[in-house]
Amino acid sequence: MSWFSNFIALFYPNTCRMCGTPLLKGETTLCTKCIASLPYTRYWEYEDNPVAQKFWGQINATAGCSLLHFRKGAKVRKLIHKLKYKGNTEIGYKLGYILGLHLKTSPTYADIDYVVPVPLHPKKQQKRGYNQSDYIANGVADAIGAKWTTTIVRRNTHTSTQTQKNRIERYQNVRSIFEVAHPDTIRGKHILVVDDVITTGATIESCAAELLNAAPCRVSIASIGTV
Ligand SMILES: [Zn+2]
Numbered sequence: 001m002s003w004f005s006n007f008i009a010l011f012y013p014n015t016c017r018m019c020g021t022p023l024l025k026g027e028t029t030l031c032t033k034c035i036a037s038l039p040y041t042r043y044w045e046y047e048d049n050p051v052a053q054k055f056w057g058q059i060n061a062t063a064g065c066s067l068l069h070f071r072k073g074a075k076v077r078k079l080i081h082k083l084k085y086k087g088n089t090e091i092g093y094k095l096g097y098i099l100g101l102h103l104k105t106s107p108t109y110a111d112i113d114y115v116v117p118v119p120l121h122p123k124k125q126q127k128r129g130y131n132q133s134d135y136i137a138n139g140v141a142d143a144i145g146a147k148w149t150t151t152i153v154r155r156n157t158h159t160s161t162q163t164q165k166n167r168i169e170r171y172q173n174v175r176s177i178f179e180v181a182h183p184d185t186i187r188g189k190h191i192l193v194v195d196d197v198i199t200t201g202a203t204i205e206s207c208a209a210e211l212l213n214a215a216p217c218r219v220s221i222a223s224i225g226t227v
Pocket of ligand 1: 016017018019020021030031032033034035
């Protein structure tokens, strides 16, 4: 934001979180211009997209996609930083809602029952005060007309820290960090697991794998950003 945008923000506190201009009636969190300028992947339009391909041969996911390209130094990266570390949780809801509007246009995601955020480690969540993915899941669920819940999957607290492990050990460790609290609730359902950014995909894959192991169900994967 320029000094002028900051100055304007003093008088119009309801400003775009990306460019700082005052929001117009009907706009929330992001202005129409910024929403139009986001680097969309359009991965929801085809099933063999690069995000879905990350999980091929690993888990039997129904579908996978991300909303935005998350390139280093890009404006969208700053936006996610505000969401994750500056308490701007409404950015998560807004981007989740935009993701949901696009998913709605694809028949693959039409019958989703539950939107489940990837849980943070409880210590991390306590430190941050919130899980950014909760807000993303809430936005997606509202846009597609599904339920969102944080109670189906939980994070095991007894898993060790990952800093002293090599890559293979780390991968094995990540595979058992989640547990499904209520397997009966997901029987026969289509669940969308969401996270903020997919890089290797190992964490979200582990979460999806636990759901698939817990009961006969279908699981799809989505995130706001992908590298
Ligand atoms: Zn803007």
